[in-house]
Amino acid sequence: MSALREVAPDVLVATHAYCTTTTTVLLGPGSECLVVDPAVLPGEIDAVAAELDERGVRVGLGFSTHPHWDHLLWRSSLGHARRLATRAATDAVRAHLPTVRAEARTSVPEVDTTALGDVEALPRGARTLPAPWRHVQVLEHRAHAPGHAALLVPDRRTLMAGDMLSDVEVPLLDLTADDPVGDYHAALDLLAAAAADVDVVVPGHGGVGDGRELRRRIDHDRRYLQELLGSQPSADPRLERGPDWLRAEHAAAVRWVRDHR
Template structure:
């Protein structure tokens, strides 16, 4: 079994990073060996390794959180137990609505998962995850995906940003909505209000407070340019799929003008 790359980023908060898409999983220790597990990912082997790591550290998931309804953030395995998994109400609705496409995505890109456990999320009522552990405040918005819920841990200043504020991916607005750039800016504004000392992006590398603010500024600069229909060079435009998404966003902005 692979030993996952796991690092403690704040007291009682660990981040595991999978090789595929540099995807992060966040583990937050609660009371009595319970933990909150955010976005466990990506491959069957990654999840098995994660379950092994948790067992070795005497941690057992008592709650799960899915930051947003994209297939790589809706995974689970039997070895992780049967804790309730939550997401925002809008994310739960989107996951149900788009189930066929999500299953297609996971089957094509990370085959072998137990699909009876896939995307089984319950709508969270309220603004905080109700679990026996440190406060976990949900910051819900519609940037990138419907009902995207970042999680802020005020006790440690950790912001689990989901697919925002990445150092390896440009902002990826949800182009299926009426106002993708406005909604993205709004979501980013909400995150920027958090007094984050540690930033955990869904894909990419963990950063500190100044790095968080640098990424917010870089994302705003990117959005301003693209929303205005202006091409921009961004150091994150390295991979072909990102350049394709960038071109799609630009075309969308230009068509709207």
């Protein structure tokens, strides 16, 4: 059974059982591809690599959307291409690598952390990826994690959103930031500005959506943030049907807002 399905021309997505994590592959016009945020379990990553090999496709570039452990994984089965992240994300990984590695192993004991820190920084403020076979825009912001970036592929009208715009997770704030809610609003504004040119959105966790779904998710996330700032109980269905850890993250955000009034 294929791990990858085409969600737009040259855009392949695998959705994995662990935390509904997605792996996104952007095919080039030749035999190279970009791999964004490979999956978590070793078997999941190897399955994607095997299918790419069967298709005759070589990984020419990797990208991590942000510096959380589950978006930094890699396996030798994918090859040894350059792996990139924003400068801020790379700095965060290098500053906290032992902690990031420990979090990974605590969360998933069988995780392969061999290449966890092997990410290379884009030039600060870079607006595109160095992938000559495909134009990919980098939309960097500060929501969820330092140096978080979404990737926009204009000629495929596809947005790879990282850990935002999920149908299964509410906005997860970086509570170490000075203004986590403001950062998240600014990121939603950035992504909303791109939404008119997007037909497919791929979140880091959850289901792929179309352009209408993208706009709906932006609206839902803004509503969640408004309820959070207003100290209103959230009626977001993602909390009701989500796992305990998601509700714990929400409770932490509620406490942050209460303590910083």
